[in-house]
Amino acid sequence: MSFNAKIKAEILKTLIEVTSPLVSEVKLNIGKDGISLRAVDPAHVAMVDLQLNKEAFEEYQADEMELGIDIDRLNAIMRLSSTGDIVSLEYDEKNNRLIVKVGNLTRKMALIDTAGMPDPKMPTLDLPGKVILKASEITKGVKASESISDHLALIVTDDAFEVFAEGDTDIVNLKLPKDSLVELESDGKYKSLFSIDYLNNMIKPLKGDIPITIKVGNDNPTRVEFDIAESKGHVIYLLAPRIESE
Amino acid sequence: MSFNAKIKAEILKTLIEVTSPLVSEVKLNIGKDGISLRAVDPAHVAMVDLQLNKEAFEEYQADEMELGIDIDRLNAIMRLSSTGDIVSLEYDEKNNRLIVKVGNLTRKMALIDTAGMPDPKMPTLDLPGKVILKASEITKGVKASESISDHLALIVTDDAFEVFAEGDTDIVNLKLPKDSLVELESDGKYKSLFSIDYLNNMIKPLKGDIPITIKVGNDNPTRVEFDIAESKGHVIYLLAPRIESE
Amino acid sequence: MSFNAKIKAEILKTLIEVTSPLVSEVKLNIGKDGISLRAVDPAHVAMVDLQLNKEAFEEYQADEMELGIDIDRLNAIMRLSSTGDIVSLEYDEKNNRLIVKVGNLTRKMALIDTAGMPDPKMPTLDLPGKVILKASEITKGVKASESISDHLALIVTDDAFEVFAEGDTDIVNLKLPKDSLVELESDGKYKSLFSIDYLNNMIKPLKGDIPITIKVGNDNPTRVEFDIAESKGHVIYLLAPRIESE
Numbered sequence A, B, C: 001m002s003f004n005a006k007i008k009a010e011i012l013k014t015l016i017e018v019t020s021p022l023v024s025e026v027k028l029n030i031g032k033d034g035i036s037l038r039a040v041d042p043a044h045v046a047m048v049d050l051q052l053n054k055e056a057f058e059e060y061q062a063d064e065m066e067l068g069i070d071i072d073r074l075n076a077i078m079r080l081s082s083t084g085d086i087v088s089l090e091y092d093e094k095n096n097r098l099i100v101k102v103g104n105l106t107r108k109m110a111l112i113d114t115a116g117m118p119d120p121k122m123p124t125l126d127l128p129g130k131v132i133l134k135a136s137e138i139t140k141g142v143k144a145s146e147s148i149s150d151h152l153a154l155i156v157t158d159d160a161f162e163v164f165a166e167g168d169t170d171i172v173n174l175k176l177p178k179d180s181l182v183e184l185e186s187d188g189k190y191k192s193l194f195s196i197d198y199l200n201n202m203i204k205p206l207k208g209d210i211p212i213t214i215k216v217g218n219d220n221p222t223r224v225e226f227d228i229a230e231s232k233g234h235v236i237y238l239l240a241p242r243i244e245s246e
Helices: A009-019 A069-078 A136-143 A197-204 B008-019 B069-077 B135-145 B196-203 C007-019 C071-078 C135-145 C195-201
Strands: A003-007 A027-033 A036-038 A046-053 A060-061 A065-068 A086-092 A097-102 A105-110 A129-134 A149-157 A160-166 A171-177 A181-186 A190-197 A213-216 A222-228 A235-241 B004-009 B025-031 B034-038 B046-053 B059-062 B065-070 B084-091 B097-102 B106-108 B127-132 B151-156 B160-166 B171-177 B184-185 B191-197 B211-216 B220-230 B233-239 C003-008 C025-031 C034-040 C046-053 C060-063 C065-070 C087-091 C097-102 C107-109 C129-134 C151-156 C160-166 C171-177 C184-185 C190-195 C211-216 C221-230 C233-239
Touching: A003 A009, A009 A036, A009 A069, A009 A086, A009 A222, A009 A235, A036 A149, A046 A197, A065 A069, A065 A105, A069 A097, A069 A105, A105 C135, A129 A136, A129 A149, A136 A149, A136 A171, A136 A213, A136 B106, A149 A197, A149 A213, A190 A197, A190 A213, A197 A235, B004 B008, B008 B034, B008 B046, B008 B069, B008 B084, B008 B220, B008 B233, B025 B211, B046 B196, B065 B069, B065 B106, B069 B097, B069 B106, B127 B135, B127 B151, B135 B151, B135 B160, B135 B171, B135 B196, B135 B211, B135 C107, B151 B196, B151 B211, B184 C211, B191 B196, B191 B211, B196 B233, C003 C007, C007 C034, C007 C046, C007 C071, C007 C087, C007 C221, C007 C233, C046 C195, C065 C071, C065 C107, C071 C097, C071 C107, C129 C135, C129 C151, C135 C151, C135 C160, C135 C171, C135 C195, C135 C211, C151 C195, C151 C211, C190 C195, C190 C211, C195 C233
Parallel strands: none
Antiparallel strands: A003 A060, A003 A086, A027 A036, A027 A065, A036 A046, A046 A235, A086 A097, A097 A105, A105 C171, A129 A181, A129 A213, A149 A160, A149 A190, A160 A171, A171 B106, A213 A222, A222 A235, B004 B059, B004 B084, B025 B034, B025 B065, B034 B046, B046 B233, B084 B097, B097 B106, B127 B184, B127 B211, B151 B160, B151 B191, B160 B171, B171 C107, B211 B220, B220 B233, C003 C060, C003 C087, C025 C034, C025 C065, C034 C046, C046 C233, C087 C097, C097 C107, C129 C184, C129 C211, C151 C160, C151 C190, C160 C171, C211 C221, C221 C233
């Protein structure tokens, strides 16, 4: 069983940023055509699914296998890498370790037994409201809402996308009409409520103006998707709704 | 009763920086020619008076009225604005709210009842020592003093401005001779002691090399003034003296 | 007894950065040709020796004397200086103070009685493994190790320099082969263990790519040296080994 790959440091850091808010350990599914992971947070509120095609790597050679990764350990060495560094990953079957090399620096990282690790299924969702917008917009809406409430509504209508939060005295509203969105597809009004803490975790890895896709239904989960690694990788984030108490 | 205005984000942020160290709530006096505020800290040691002419605004239309503002709430949305953003302010009389818009983001902010809010009078002061200097100079003098004492003296003589602090063992002294000042007017030596904590609050909104005017008497308050909003606004800061214990 | 000198702010800051992790008070030995200091931390694990030739100063005039410096006090005024500022130092014999001036700012700093202050001797050490490398390399090795252990090994062989740390599950290794070092001199393998806390203090003042010399023996202290002040000054850092418990 072998796994030998080289990848740009910033792509591996994105994998860490996407996964670490939800879980401390993750199972990497290594395949012939790339790697993938799927993780659910302990409270079962959010799921992240990440794919990295082998084209996202500088070099890639792998048998099919699972690697149990402690994300803090991987992050400890990745924090010492710089943009432009190439990171080498090698499976050491004998010692059950992943050997991570950045330049002259090596970390031989113990792997975690994947036997007990979950294999979450991606639920099938019917989410009829869909928008594509710049990441910075949703970031601004979440940040503005967190000062007045612990939850907010994502709303897609036939002519706009809205973030809406209501506190004891104040209201925050981000309204993006159709012409300030990259794309909008909706035959009506769809609205669900979400935890701002979870949305804050979700927006952490989002950089500047990358386009992200948000799908919304009525009192249903939201599905947020964006490309990584120059479109040679993809992230799907699912977040369960909060049920309106009124 | 209507109030509708547009203003550069950085000017509104200056208003927050000047006011927030002293009070958490402030009454804005809205007039036909601009807005003003006057606030005194709970210990009655410092007073700030701020004027913004209607020329400081991009658009301005107002009846005379008072708006009670919670500064933290205003700051929460202003923190999400960028330099160059234009902020729209609109009084919603029906709901007693101020509607603050930055781009596509809206905060409908509950107003505070101004009935109980103080209307401090600006005391008439005879402060015969006057200097104009770069803001960065007074900032340096206060920062150097805070490591040895909790109070310092501001001193104006006929040929220099000085900041003087004395600790148990050490002395800090900033001496600016007349030729390194923008202006000096004094017929003798004037000296008063002030709390460094309060001075630290006062210097927070001071940026780089803007000229500030400082007036000093003997054991009297100091009056510090500077322009904001490209001279279309003005701040006066009064600070009561500490009485020398010797 | 007189001491009058002018020096670039950044050189005086380096003196503070080198010394402050080990001691809070230090004796400066003032001589006709420059100043020096030698300090040992309270646990007697690390020693620092610093020399500044009079050529490192803009102006220098001194009788031989000792000055007891409280490093926090010196740092308080130096923090307000900028790169390029010239700092003036003057001994005030009458008041037993050091008068430190940065621009218009003066701190008259009480001196500490040097009578009780130690005069540590530099031990003679036979350390046959010697390498010269870029400061950033050792910094990276120490930072990578601190996530898995509280100590690491420095190893010099006849063809490489290595940093090696072993935790409960993981191994960190920085290996610099001869051709990626500035210089290597060793007739065999030399290895000693050191505390990562102390190494972290040692690397703090190291900037970017300056060359540093590291000497290693077997279970012996390490000696780390580097130039400061454009080679008109020099720092020697000695660190006692930790004894391997196996």
